[in-house]
Amino acid sequence: MSVDFKEFFGSGNDITPTRVGPDFQLILDNFMAGIQQRQIGFLPRSSQGRLWWYGFAPTPRQQRETLAILDSWIGPTFSDLPHQRGALNPTDPFDAVLANASVKPLRFEVLPRRTADSEEWKHARSRVRDALLVLTKLLNGRPPSEFDAPRTTVEVLDDLGHAIAARDRAVALACLRELEATADLDQANLAFLRLRLFAGLEDWKAVLADRDLDHVLAMRRPLSVTQVIQQAAYATWFAPYDAAGNEEELLGAVTALPAAFRPLFSGTPRTSRAQAVVEFLIEVENDTGDDTLNRLLDEAGTIEPGLPAHLRNVLYLRREQSPQHSAPSEPSAPEDQLDSSSESPLERATGLMARGELQAAIKLVLTLEPSLHAAYLLLTCARDLQSPQQAALALEYISTHHLQGLIDGASARLRDDLAWLEQFTQAGPRLDWRTWLDALDGDHGSATLATGPEITDGWTPLSSSALTAWLHDASDGTLGKLGELGGQFMAAHRDIFAEDGAAELSERILAGLALSGKNSAGVRVQTQALLDYLLSANPASAVFASALEWTELIVSANVSAVTTTWAIDILQAATATSAAATSPATIELFYKITNTVRPFKSALNPTDLEAIKLIASELGAGVPEDLLADQVQDADPGAPYRYLQDSKVVLYSLTESATTRAAQILRILVPKIDIETSAEHDGSSKLAAQAANADVFVVVTASAKHAATDFIAAKRGARPVVLVNSRGSSAILRELAEG
Amino acid sequence: MRRITTVGAGETRQLTDLLQNLLVSELLAPSSRLWVLSPWISDIVVIDNASGQFKSVLPALPARPIRLTEVLIDLARRGSDVRVIMRDESRNAVTGQRLTDLAPVGPRPSLLIRNTLHDKGMVSDRFHVHGSMNFTFFGQRVNQEGVTVVSDPDQIARAWVEYQNRYQLP
Numbered sequence: 001m002s003v004d005f006k007e008f009f010g011s012g013n014d015i016t017p018t019r020v021g022p023d024f025q026l027i028l029d030n031f032m033a034g035i036q037q038r039q040i041g042f043l044p045r046s047s048q049g050r051l052w053w054y055g056f057a058p059t060p061r062q063q064r065e066t067l068a069i070l071d072s073w074i075g076p077t078f079s080d081l082p083h084q085r086g087a088l089n090p091t092d093p094f095d096a097v098l099a100n101a102s103v104k105p106l107r108f109e110v111l112p113r114r115t116a117d118s119e120e121w122k123h124a125r126s127r128v129r130d131a132l133l134v135l136t137k138l139l140n141g142r143p144p145s146e147f148d149a150p151r152t153t154v155e156v157l158d159d160l161g162h163a164i165a166a167r168d169r170a171v172a173l174a175c176l177r178e179l180e181a182t183a184d185l186d187q188a189n190l191a192f193l194r195l196r197l198f199a200g201l202e203d204w205k206a207v208l209a210d211r212d213l214d215h216v217l218a219m220r221r222p223l224s225v226t227q228v229i230q231q232a233a234y235a236t237w238f239a240p241y242d243a244a245g246n247e248e249e250l251l252g253a254v255t256a257l258p259a260a261f262r263p264l265f266s267g268t269p270r271t272s273r274a275q276a277v278v279e280f281l282i283e284v285e286n287d288t289g290d291d292t293l294n295r296l297l298d299e300a301g302t303i304e305p306g307l308p309a310h311l312r313n314v315l316y317l318r319r320e321q322s323p324q325h326s327a328p329s330e331p332s333a334p335e336d337q338l339d340s341s342s343e344s345p346l347e348r349a350t351g352l353m354a355r356g357e358l359q360a361a362i363k364l365v366l367t368l369e370p371s372l373h374a375a376y377l378l379l380t381c382a383r384d385l386q387s388p389q390q391a392a393l394a395l396e397y398i399s400t401h402h403l404q405g406l407i408d409g410a411s412a413r414l415r416d417d418l419a420w421l422e423q424f425t426q427a428g429p430r431l432d433w434r435t436w437l438d439a440l441d442g443d444h445g446s447a448t449l450a451t452g453p454e455i456t457d458g459w460t461p462l463s464s465s466a467l468t469a470w471l472h473d474a475s476d477g478t479l480g481k482l483g484e485l486g487g488q489f490m491a492a493h494r495d496i497f498a499e500d501g502a503a504e505l506s507e508r509i510l511a512g513l514a515l516s517g518k519n520s521a522g523v524r525v526q527t528q529a530l531l532d533y534l535l536s537a538n539p540a541s542a543v544f545a546s547a548l549e550w551t552e553l554i555v556s557a558n559v560s561a562v563t564t565t566w567a568i569d570i571l572q573a574a575t576a577t578s579a580a581a582t583s584p585a586t587i588e589l590f591y592k593i594t595n596t597v598r599p600f601k602s603a604l605n606p607t608d609l610e611a612i613k614l615i616a617s618e619l620g621a622g623v624p625e626d627l628l629a630d631q632v633q634d635a636d637p638g639a640p641y642r643y644l645q646d647s648k649v650v651l652y653s654l655t656e657s658a659t660t661r662a663a664q665i666l667r668i669l670v671p672k673i674d675i676e677t678s679a680e681h682d683g684s685s686k687l688a689a690q691a692a693n694a695d696v697f698v699v700v701t702a703s704a705k706h707a708a709t710d711f712i713a714a715k716r717g718a719r720p721v722v723l724v725n726s727r728g729s730s731a732i733l734r735e736l737a738e739g
Numbered sequence: 740m741r742r743i744t745t746v747g748a749g750e751t752r753q754l755t756d757l758l759q760n761l762l763v764s765e766l767l768a769p770s771s772r773l774w775v776l777s778p779w780i781s782d783i784v785v786i787d788n789a790s791g792q793f794k795s796v797l798p799a800l801p802a803r804p805i806r807l808t809e810v811l812i813d814l815a816r817r818g819s820d821v822r823v824i825m826r827d828e829s830r831n832a833v834t835g836q837r838l839t840d841l842a843p844v845g846p847r848p849s850l851l852i853r854n855t856l857h858d859k860g861m862v863s864d865r866f867h868v869h870g871s872m873n874f875t876f877f878g879q880r881v882n883q884e885g886v887t888v889v890s891d892p893d894q895i896a897r898a899w900v901e902y903q904n905r906y907q908l909p
């Protein structure tokens with residue numbers, strides 16, 4: 001924080017520090033030194049017989065905190081704080097200069113003003129000066145907050161999971177930065193985590209633009225990371241042609257695939273269309289033999305019935321272009337019949353591994369005489385394949401033939417691979433989401449619960465019915481534990497909550513978050529997302545009322561001077577549906593939340609107050625008077641949005657409650673605005689028209705399908721699209737206020 | 740991966756040969772990037788071409804001992820992104836100056852000063868040499884050092900990720 005003290009004690013201020021008494025001079029020196037050291041400090045200004053103090057804080061958070069403390073410390077007896085809330089006077093040239101600071105100073109006038117017939121003003125000035133001295137000593141001398149201590153890696157990863165599940169980019173990136181700064185993770189693991197995060201946000205461009213991608217492609221990486229890159233490559237190069245069934249273009253696209261992406265062939269059984277298409281096309285381009293291609297086609301058939309024929313056409317086209325090849329032989333010949341006489345079995349196995357036929361390579365090696373080469377093939381294939389069955393076979397072969405000694409004396413890489421194999425095949429139940437939930441249920445399995453995303457990413461998500469059954473039977477204690485540790489779980493099962501629209505499921509998770517009593521950014525964004533899923537699923541009145549009760553508990557645990565806007569967002573979302581209008585639970589929630597934010601009323605911004613007034617009028621409730629009394633009289637809440645006057649604005653989000661609320665508030669604040677909301681699917685003519693005609697188009701990427709965002713961007717052409725990375729109406733309004 | 744330890748009794752043939760082989764291979768086919776991390780660095784001889792033994796593969800190489808800065812400047816001119824990361828020490832000044840002053844025209848190695856640097860290594864697209872040795876006379880010939888050479892693509896890629904994140908030029 002840089003304050004120009006010369007300017008402050010210049011024009012508009014009658015106080016000259018060198019001309020005041022030595023005691024006051026010392027006080028001013030101390031205040032100025034504190035401000036320079038980024039501490040909280042106060043400076044006086046006297047003009048035309050009136051005295052103001054200006055409070056300087058280094059961060060907006062400390063500024064809000066200082067205002068709340070000043071409110072109690074100086075109070076209405078000696079200041080205008082209750083009315084002016086520390087706001088600067090924009091019409092005063094002295095204040096106008098100060099208003100340019102990144103953190104605006106707080107201003108209050110010492111009351112009563114100077115009068116000829118009373119000496120009380122002298123007493124007030126001395127009391128305020130003494131109070132400020134003590135206040136700064138206490139504030140700047142207090143021990144550092146325990147909340148400044150770095151959080152554990154598990155806590156941050158949990159928040160990261162919640163942020164990915166709620167598609168909140170801002171919170172997710174903040175978690176990643178926190179991990180980079182404080183967690184004991186090496187750079188390769190951080191790079192893997194970053195790629196997983198971008199995949200969770202479906203930001204394929206960011207995956208491909210990652211600074212470490214080239215290196216990640218060159219290194220041995222977890223299967224889940226390979227799948228993320230495959231998905232990104234598919235979305236970027238192949239998806240449009242694949243969806244349109246355009247095989248010729250698809251073949252052209254694979255030729256354009258950069259060479260660095262050729263190692264994307266994983267050799268593992270394929271689980272998605274993207275994976276099947278990418279791996280098949282890479283193998284076609286690599287001119288791989290018919291056995292591998294036939295196996296890939298068979299696997300593609302298990303993913304989607306029509307996919308093999310589509311891919312086979314691509315292969316025919318490729319072979320037409322290079323006619324020395326024949327069409328793929330229909331039934332693939334068994335591996336052992338493809339032996340060419342000049343090749344030894346070990347060479348054949350090496351060839352199979354090089355072509356990505358990992359299972360076939362392992363199968364062949366298991367029949368051979370033990371040797372270091374055989375061990376190398378087994379270890380490499382088993383590690384890349386990550387299949388428990390194949391890993392167990394490989395380890396059994398190595399143990400039976402006593403190859404450990406040979407491996408120990410060979411190379412660090414083989415030793416490392418053997419250590420991995422032993423760990424991977426360790427006796428005990430295979431870990432998956434079911435065992436993770438079992439661990440939540442009992443006192444055992446704390447190691448399972450602390451499993452990081454590197455492991456959990458490989459687990460198959462539970463089915464909707466299994467999840468419903470578990471949540472239905474879970475005790476309050478278990479649900480509380482899920483609320484405390486469930487970030488990665490929610491990230492893995494997001495689709496069930498988002499797509500199925502099962503209100504009861506969201507209500508149970510909200511209960512878990514409430515029972516955990518947890519206070520974190522991840523919990524806050526997750527609450528917003530769950531409320532959104534719940535409300536869009538037309539919940540029964542009992543489920544709705546129960547969800548609001550849990551929400552109120554979450555709000556109580558999470559509210560603070562810096563989260564009041566989030567609390568108001570929750571209130572806006574919960575009251576924006578037709579279910580809310582008829583439920584008595586809604587009005588209860590309104591009073592509970594306004595009561596909860598009351599201690600932090602000075603942190604409420606003018607837009608929050610507008611929102612409270614709007615909801616109160618809808619519900620026929622009264623706004624607590626003290627909240628409105630805090631509204632600065634001459635402050636204009638609509639000023640940041642004035643530039644939108646006479647413009648056509650479209651707000652796009654699948655979270656309709658957020659866009660509805662944001663639109664309502666903007667209509668109040670900017671009278672001549674033409675505003676529409678949209679939750680249309682991509683490709684609809686209405687969305688196309690809105691995208692083409694709007695002056696300002698806002699897309700909430702945290703609650704929009706990727707295809708819709710691309711569709712809107714394409715229709716907008718060169719005109720900008722305002723992207724909002726968080727849910728909630730405040731995020732939309734904040735982005736618009738920043739222009 | 741290969742581990743070489745030196746006992747400090749004069750120049751170690753293994754280490755000298757290793758550096759020479761790696762850098763000659765770089766001159767033959769320059770990597771896209773080559774970074775040298777050495778808190779203390781001096782212009783040591785890295786290729787012994789006194790009798791012109793590399794004439795057949797590198798005809799342009801002068802028949803004399805070739806110094807580290809010469810190789811790095813040449814690699815930069817051949818299109819490699821050469822970066823030298825070192826401390827701001829008076830002992831490093833001569834090498835730093837040679838890397839920049841002797842290459843007044845055309846591409847030249849970038850210098851990055853990190854006064855807390857204690858990591859030592861050299862990494863290209865095809866190898867990663869790391870250990871306790873500074874690229875100095877004492878490191879090469881006097882001190883007892885342990886140096887590891889890695890050619891595994893996985894480990895080289897991990898080293899790049901680590902170095903790029905730690906020492907990326909602003």
